[in-house]
Amino acid sequence: MRNGGIISRFKDFVQQKPLLTLVILVFFLVGFVYLNIEVLHFTSNPQFCAKCHLKRDPGPLGEIFTWGKNIHSQNNVACLDCHGRPGFLYYMKAKLKGLKYTFNFAFHGQEHMLKILHKVFNDSCLYLRSCLYGILSFLSQRLL
Numbered sequence: 259m260r261n262g263g264i265i266s267r268f269k270d271f272v273q274q275k276p277l278l279t280l281v282i283l284v285f286f287l288v289g290f291v292y293l294n295i296e297v298l299h300f301t302s303n304p305q306f307c308a309k310c311h312l313k314r315d316p317g318p319l320g321e322i323f324t325w326g327k328n329i330h331s332q333n334n335v336a337c338l339d340c341h342g343r344p345g346f347l348y349y350m351k352a353k354l355k356g357l358k359y360t361f362n363f364a365f366h367g368q369e370h371m372l373k374i375l376h377k378v379f380n381d382s383c384l385y386l387r388s389c390l391y392g393i394l395s396f397l398s399q400r401l402l
Contacts, residue, residue: 298353307337310363310371318372 272279300306304322313320325331330340342352363371 301353301356302336302338304331304337310360319368 304325308322311319311322314323316324321337325337338349338352338356342348359371
């Protein structure tokens with residue numbers, strides 16, 4: 259083995275043990291993908307959104323409170339089901355926007371959050387079976 263820095267030692271390792279190098283890279287790649295999927299699921303939970311939307315009454319920053327009292331929570335309709343357009347790319351775009359909001363909340367506080375307007379896309383409700391069932395259930399209860 260040559261005397262040298264970490265890069266030359268890494269090259270020597272890769273040349274001497276290519277199969278082990280491949281196994282290590284695959285292991286880290288699978289772990290990275292798994293971790294990212296878990297983070298996406300964790301941050302899609304309304305309880306995560308409640309960390310910033312923490313008021314216990316209706317109005318700005320009380321969206322989770324309002325959500326908990328209506329038919330959406332009873333039918334497991336999550337925040338991004340309405341606050342994001344259907345489709346993977348729109349989902350990821352909404353997640354990145356949420357990451358920006360989380361960063362701003364952490365470093366700029368609630369006052370900054372009050373400046374952010376949420377846009378609800380009405381067309382996303384067409385793709386939610388539970389939402390449609392919730393509306394039908396709600397209407398049937400009102401009619402009886």
